[in-house]
Amino acid sequence: MKCTLISFFFYFKAVVSVNSFHFLSTSEHVYNGVTQPMSILDVSSLNFDGPTINCREAFLAAENIPENTIPVERIQKADVLFIQGSEDQLVDSQCAALMAFRLRQHGRYNFALHIYPKTGHLIEPAYLPVCPINYHSVFRFNMDYGGVPEYHAKAQEDSWFRIIQFFKDRLGAKKAQSRI
DSSP states (O other): OHHHHHHHOTTOOEEEEESOOSBOOSSOEEETTEEEOOOOOOGGGOEEETTEEEOHHHHHHHTTOGGGBOOGGGOOSOEEEEEEETTOSSSOTHHHHHHHHHHHHTTOOOEEEEEETTOOSOOOSTTSOOOSEEEETTTTEEEEOOSOHHHHHHHHHHHHHHHHHHHHHHHTOSOOOOOO
16 A cells, blocks of 8 residues: 555655555555556465465465556655565565565665565564464454564564664654654
8 A cells, every 4th residue: 555655646755665565455546537456366375274364375366467566666756665574474575575676677776675584474563562363354364474473573673673764864854763
């Protein structure tokens, strides 16, 4: 959603994209009469592993539909920080890398990419509990978000400070600090 917004609205200066798809996954977007359709999930690829469901393969099948691809090459002014977990079981870790690659292909170098090893999907602010499994209200099932808790906790701490520094550098804040 974040990258979709900044590809259509040019007044953003900075955005952080954490574990984001490079295609529309949950709803279609309409702006100025242009509709970008959502991807259709391949339910035959859902992986039920005990009490959890893994959607990664089902979303991988949907990612190669060109009209669903978020037009990141339209991003002009905004700097983007991509943060991704390498063992995310919902969003393939290559999604952020693909968006960065497409930006580079179009002569845009206003981004940074950081992929955390052994880290799952929900990279949240520092010191929040790690959540490797969560009930998903859309799928109405427990989702396996992947990752190793110790690595994930370190990624949350590191990414939180990267995000603060990123906004400080891009938005000209005198002093960026976390209240957490």
